Amino acid sequence: MTKWYSVFPKNPVMSMIAWIAFCFIPFYLIFHSASKLEGSIALAVLIMYLICFRFAYSATNGLVYMWIALGMVINAAMTVLFGYIYFAFFTAFSIGKIRHTVGFYIMYGLHIAMTVGSVIGGFFIETDLFIQEIPLIVIILFSAILGPFYLYSENKSKRLEGALKTANARISELSVYEERQRIARDLHDTLGQKLSMIGLKSDLAVRLVKKDPEAAIQELHDIRQTSSMALKEVREMVSNMKKVKLQEEITHVQQILKAANIQLKLEGNPQYDRIPTMLSNSLSMCLKEAINNVVRHSQATACKIKILQTADFIEMIISDNGIGLSKSTKKPSSNGLNGMKERVEFVNGELELLEKKGTTIKITIPIVITHNE
Numbered sequence: 001m002t003k004w005y006s007v008f009p010k011n012p013v014m015s016m017i018a019w020i021a022f023c024f025i026p027f028y029l030i031f032h033s034a035s036k037l038e039g040s041i042a043l044a045v046l047i048m049y050l051i052c053f054r055f056a057y058s059a060t061n062g063l064v065y066m067w068i069a070l071g072m073v074i075n076a077a078m079t080v081l082f083g084y085i086y087f088a089f090f091t092a093f094s095i096g097k098i099r100h101t102v103g104f105y106i107m108y109g110l111h112i113a114m115t116v117g118s119v120i121g122g123f124f125i126e127t128d129l130f131i132q133e134i135p136l137i138v139i140i141l142f143s144a145i146l147g148p149f150y151l152y153s154e155n156k157s158k159r160l161e162g163a164l165k166t167a168n169a170r171i172s173e174l175s176v177y178e179e180r181q182r183i184a185r186d187l188h189d190t191l192g193q194k195l196s197m198i199g200l201k202s203d204l205a206v207r208l209v210k211k212d213p214e215a216a217i218q219e220l221h222d223i224r225q226t227s228s229m230a231l232k233e234v235r236e237m238v239s240n241m242k243k244v245k246l247q248e249e250i251t252h253v254q255q256i257l258k259a260a261n262i263q264l265k266l267e268g269n270p271q272y273d274r275i276p277t278m279l280s281n282s283l284s285m286c287l288k289e290a291i292n293n294v295v296r297h298s299q300a301t302a303c304k305i306k307i308l309q310t311a312d313f314i315e316m317i318i319s320d321n322g323i324g325l326s327k328s329t330k331k332p333s334s335n336g337l338n339g340m341k342e343r344v345e346f347v348n349g350e351l352e353l354l355e356k357k358g359t360t361i362k363i364t365i366p367i368v369i370t371h372n373e
Helices: 012-033 036-058 063-082 087-096 101-125 127-132 134-211 213-238 246-259 277-298 334-346
Strands: 263-268 302-309 313-320 350-355 359-366
Touching (some): 036 063, 036 087, 063 087, 063 101, 087 101, 087 134, 134 213, 134 246, 134 277, 134 334, 246 263, 277 302, 277 313, 277 359, 334 350, 334 359
Parallel strands (some): 263 302
Antiparallel strands (some): 313 359, 350 359
16 A cells, blocks of 8 residues: 555655655745745645645545645645745645546646646746746646546556456355355265165165065165265266266166166157257256155155257156155255256256146256257
């Protein structure tokens, strides 16, 4: 953060040189060439101006305009009385620090008008003095005209740079958060289905261990195979190497429903090779979660999956003949249902949940991405 006396951003040495060259040296000359009374008045005016400049730096809201306006009045009075136009240089840089665009242009116009007016008035009062100082007057006028725009642009660039850094930091935070949410959803969808299958087969193996030991052993082998498959999928998902295909997921679903003794009926006209990868991923993960809920909560004996595909949209309907969500003693995880909804909305789709002789989930996703992605 710059100091109050800084008129050149990032260059305190130039700022100090400017104060010495345009303020204290000319004031010293006035003090020695004028009477003691005039010198005392000039000293008092200098102190007043330094106070105005300091408070204009730290003021907020409308007070900054008041302090800058007082600085303009002091500058005009010093110009007319002593030919001391140099305060205009510092007032110009005070105006350049104004953030509000309308306020900047209003104060800029007033400053130029008062500075030029005081110079013209000074020519009539102290003609010889002003003629001698024409080169310096020209320099100060140019600084009063160009200085505010330089500093205003510099400060605006800094603010934009700061806003950009803040926005980039926020985007990074949101990206990390979204990635964590995605990983959480993927883990839930992937592991939830496999663990449900392991749980079902474990219960079945316990029931068969005395009645049919060979069948129980086979179920244990299936549990081992399923756990290995789950471990493999988690590793592939974490390494971001696996792209879930809807056709493969339907095969997995058939195995799970068969193990749960739930009859599956497939309908529709899916063209798997023409479904974009992103849509296939979303549909596959939603199908995983939906079937997981059917197996764990519905108490259904039959499940129907219907996939309708046109040139404009894909519609997937999963329905069962179970007891429905409202009557289920074990409610489906809100993470799972919310995850399904988020996945569908991410690809501009819609998810509809109905309860009528069981539960029906209807997912409609528009095809706005070519299959060659």
